[in-house]
Amino acid sequence: MKRRKPQILPIRIYGDKTLRKVAVPVKEITPELKDFIEDLILTMYETDGVGLAAPQVGNSVRIFVVDAFWFQEDGKKDPVVLINPEFIEFEGQIEHEEGCLSLPEIYEKVVRAEKVKIKGLNENWEEVQYEADELFSRALQHEYDHLDGILFIDKIPKLKRIFLKKKLRELESSTDRNGVNKGKQMHHTHGEL
Numbered sequence: 210m211k212r213r214k215p216q217i218l219p220i221r222i223y224g225d226k227t228l229r230k231v232a233v234p235v236k237e238i239t240p241e242l243k244d245f246i247e248d249l250i251l252t253m254y255e256t257d258g259v260g261l262a263a264p265q266v267g268n269s270v271r272i273f274v275v276d277a278f279w280f281q282e283d284g285k286k287d288p289v290v291l292i293n294p295e296f297i298e299f300e301g302q303i304e305h306e307e308g309c310l311s312l313p314e315i316y317e318k319v320v321r322a323e324k325v326k327i328k329g330l331n332e333n334w335e336e337v338q339y340e341a342d343e344l345f346s347r348a349l350q351h352e353y354d355h356l357d358g359i360l361f362i363d364k365i366p367k368l369k370r371i372f373l374k375k376k377l378r379e380l381e382s383s384t385d386r387n388g389v390n391k392g393k394q395m396h397h398t399h400g401e402l
């Protein structure tokens with residue numbers, strides 16, 4: 210069977226209703242789902258992201274991809290695929306600035322666990338487990354939140370959120386009647402998630 214070429218998927222922007230849904234677990238891996246995961250990986254790299262969750266491209270399933278190292282100097286592309294992920298351990302707490310492909314041009318400090326241990330299935334339906342710290346740990350937690358309809362701006366102090374109101378309303382304004390917001394496709398350079 211000839212495999213199809215991966216394609217870049219439009220990123221859903223704040224205001225899109227899929228971003229606020231709790232995504233459903235995956236029951237089995239299918240050729241279509243494998244193609245979708247390839248698209249997700251390509252889209253992450255093409256938008257200069259370090260992580261991308263399925264709901265961010267309008268597919269409400271519990272899958273995300275992360276590559277926290279590829280944009281570092283002489284970093285190779287080595288995507289981590291997680292299907293139906295679950296955290297096993299959290300350790301410590303650390304605050305760091307975050308950005309999100311679905312929230313263009315918004316960067317805020319978010320408190321998260323410093324280290325995490327996570328398990329899930331990969332694209333070959335094999336059990337995988339990762340221990341992560343620094344950006345890898347942050348990316349896993351950020352992407353996992355997307356599967357529960359949570360965005361990083363939900364985790365910042367209320368006062369800061371008030372300052373973002375205008376910007377958020379602007380982003381929201383390109384949402385259509387069906388709750389789809391493919392917004393303005395932007396080029397990112399900050400390692401968004």
Ligand SMILES: [Zn+2]
Binds near residue numbers: 311402
């Ligand atoms: Zn995000």
